[in-house]
């Protein structure tokens with residue numbers, strides 16, 4: 223599943239690829255993904271992309287008619303960009319039908335799956351295209367006026383971003399009195415956004431904190447963060463920074479916008495390493511997998527306390 227660093231990589235790729243381009247047409251090949259597509263999706267034809275922001279794992283594409291196109295990649299969503307030369311080598315509408323079934327694109331060689339999961343295609347006036355592919359169809363697309371952004375239901379429930387000025391004191395306020403485990407607390411998007419499962423496991427390992435520890439135990443009586451919580455916040459920021467620098471972890475289905483793969487995955491210290499030795503110098507522990515709230519947690523019982 224693309225986590226925050228992957229989504230940021232996609233944002234930067236889209237920024238280079240489609241900023242200031244005018245949408246000529248949107249090809250919509252199914253009714254929706256996790257939710258139905260907005261009924262007025264096709265009305266973005268004629269608008270120009272004037273900005274691309276990220277909030278948590280939502281991409282917010284600013285259009286010049288004061289609307290915002292929201293895109294969430296779900297479990298397996300990705301964009302592939304085609305310049306006008308590449309796009310023009312294929313038939314204009316690229317609508318083919320397999321055995322009378324779902325319409326497919328003819329970009330399947332690049333986007334994968336024979337083009338049958340290319341659900342949306344943005345055609346720009348310069349002939350270039352952006353194709354959205356999502357085999358597992360957990361992605362989300364929404365369209366709203368910018369003035370409604372503060373009350374957009376998916377966005378209004380989100381906690382702070384994990385970069386400056388967010389810090390240990392903010393996390394302490396969020397954790398005070400909470401009996402939930404620290405792992406689940408930092409996965410909670412109301413506490414802080416974008417610390418997905420992989421990065422939560424890695425941050426806790428670096429901080430030497432057990433994922434099972436009660437969140438409230440990391441807050442002093444006066445509401446200030448303990449030293450251990452300060453350490454955890456530092457490691458969350460570092461882990462995410464490193465992942466951003468390497469273009470995300472690129473697990474399974476994920477590819478960044480230009481189709482290249484990131485390479486953070488081989489640097490994981492605990493994630494996906496059940497039964498293997500802990501990588502911390504002199505620890506000698508063995509990585510264990512437990513399940514917390516239906517999600518795998520990987521940690522070293524010896525050095526994470």
Ligand SMILES: [Zn+2]
Pocket residue numbers: 500501502505506507508522523524525526
């Ligand atoms: Zn260890």
